Amino acid sequence: MHTPLGATRRAAIIVLLAAALIMSLRTAVEPTRAEDTYPSRSIRLVVPFIAGSPVDALARVVAQDLSHRLGHTVVIENQSGAGGTIGAKAVAHADPDGHTLLFIINSHLYGLYSDPGYDPIRSFAPVAAIAQWSHVLVVRADFPAADLPGLVARAKAHPGTVTFGYGLNTPPQILGETLKHVAGVDIRSIPYRGGAQAVQDLLAGRIDMNFGATSTLLPLIREGRLKAIAFTGAKRSADLPALPTVAEAGYPQIAFDPDAWAAILAPAGTPATVVGRLNREINDALGSSELRASLVKLGYEPRRMSLDELSLFLAAEARKWPPLASAAGLRTN
Structure with missing residues (x-):
């Protein structure tokens, strides 16, 4: 018995529609990971110190290299004032999508401000270590x-x-x-x-x-x-x-050895896949001969850490510096 041609076409169309429905359902159940689309625009790297400072110069060298690696511009935004707490607060309350980052130095953990509007550890996600210096x-x-x-x-x-x-x-x-x-x-x-x-x-x-x-x-x-x-x-x-x-x-x-270091943080809640990609890209950059030479020329020693290593390091530094600041007579503001 022969199947009419029209019926065959209708059956094929039904099969195609069913396949399309299954694919759409699968996409809904398994959405695109944040890492797959990150970054989708330029990235703000907030430096909480004035333009032209040594920390600003270090951040700009790193931002230039990272821009090439990510395919989107990393824009330095200087938000100085109140010992760096103004810029840090802005990042702590930014959208946690990886498009706003904070460039810190160890003074971020001195504990000189009793109520800066954020917690220096819990309000941020560690991203990458950058360098240390004396x-x-x-x-x-x-x-x-x-x-x-x-x-x-x-x-x-x-x-x-x-x-x-x-x-x-x-x-x-x-x-x-x-x-x-x-x-x-x-x-x-x-x-x-x-x-x-x-x-x-x-x-x-x-x-x-x-x-x-x-x-x-x-x-x-x-x-x-x-x-x-x-x-x-x-x-x-x-x-x-x-x-x-x-x-x-x-x-x-x-002789604190080192008495200064720099790192990059993101707002707490930033997707782990985004933080992981940033950590890999920055560590790769710090391992390149070009960026290492640039940092050494400026007097900085590049420092690479995994996310776990950086988390442990920051926790230890958060315990280390406040007593030193207190012993030196620095007052909490």
């Missing part, structure tokens, strides 16, 4: 001391007259305050919105001393416009091999 202690070129013991002796002989400038809620602040505490000296502290402003006043002779990143201060030291008197690293700086470490100068208490 600082150079410099004084103005005509300061009457050539080394750290000489600086301490000058401060003891003239209490309250030596001035120290720093960016508020930054590693240089805790370094300077710790030095004052362990040396038992009265050095007047002068806060700035950022370290770059402190360096400008140091060059102008309006303040006497500053702790700064090698990348910023090395040209000024070589030009003779500033005088380097100590390095905070565990070993001497490759760029300034004749410069003693703070430990060699008699003050191992300010």
Whole structure:
């Protein structure tokens, strides 16, 4: 018995419609993963410090490389103020979709602000470690001391007259305050919105001393416009091999090794697949010879961590820094 041609066509159409229905149901049950469509637009990387600072420069180098890897622009957005808490709060309350990230340094965990509007650990998802570094202690070129013991002796002989400038809620602040505490000296502290402003006043002779990143201060030291008197690293700086470490100068208490590091966070609740991809891309970038060379040239030591390693590291640092800040006499705001 022969089946009419029309019936055959109708049966084929029914089969196709059924297959299409099954596929649509499967798509509804198994939606596209966030990682498969991420990123879908440009990414904001919030740097909670002023433009032109050493931390800003580090973030921009990383953002440029990451833009190429992700296929979308990573835009630096400086939101400075209140020791970095304004920018951190903005990211903590941003949509957790991976398109807003936070570039932090270890001062994020100092605990100097009692109610910043976020929890420095629970409000964020760890994404990637970036780098670590130490600082150079410099004084103005005509300061009457050539080394750290000489600086301490000058401060003891003239209490309250030596001035120290720093960016508020930054590693240089805790370094300077710790030095004052362990040396038992009265050095007047002068806060700035950022370290770059402190360096400008140091060059102008309006303040006497500053702790700064090698990348910023090395040209000024070589030009003779500033005088380097100590390095905070565990070993001497490759760029300034004749410069003693703070430990060699008699003050191992300010050799935190490292005294500064940087990392990237996302708002809590960001999909694990997105965070995982960012961690892989950033670690790959930090392993490339090109980015490593750029960071080393700026005075930074690249640092790669898995997500588990970074989570444990941040938890340990959150326990480490508040007591140090308290011992140094830094007040909670």
